[in-house]
Amino acid sequence: MSKIYLQSMITCPVCGHSETEKMPTDSCQYFYQCKGCGALLTPKAGDCCVYCSYGTVPCPPIQESRFSSISGRCGAENKC
Template sequence: MEPELTSVVRCPACGAETAAQMPVDACQFFWACPSCGERIRPLEGDCCVFCSYGSVVCPSKQVTQQ
């Protein structure tokens, strides 16, 4: 099964939701909210912002969960 590459990220600062493409070759450690400009980082224990704030975890986690 191919990993899903689009995730909806919910900004913890303003609550805005934005669809974003996830990289397949690396984790994304920082993400800037296009609505409020807040630069967010993953929660402790998560590898990337998609695992912390996304509707879908990153591709590398999707592959290991299969």
């Protein structure tokens, strides 16, 4: 198995502000408030979390699924 990255640089689509954040490993992060303009970010359609939509690195469950045979699902609701 390859290395799982726990940090991702998230970029606000409203103002362009970027911030490196630590991603949760046990759940999806559905909301993120931009530290530049205060916009509340939510995942794009088809993405499970804000890191998969706006980050430089996808969330840990998606990374893990790329290295194994398990389906790319995160969170208890399996909505990736």
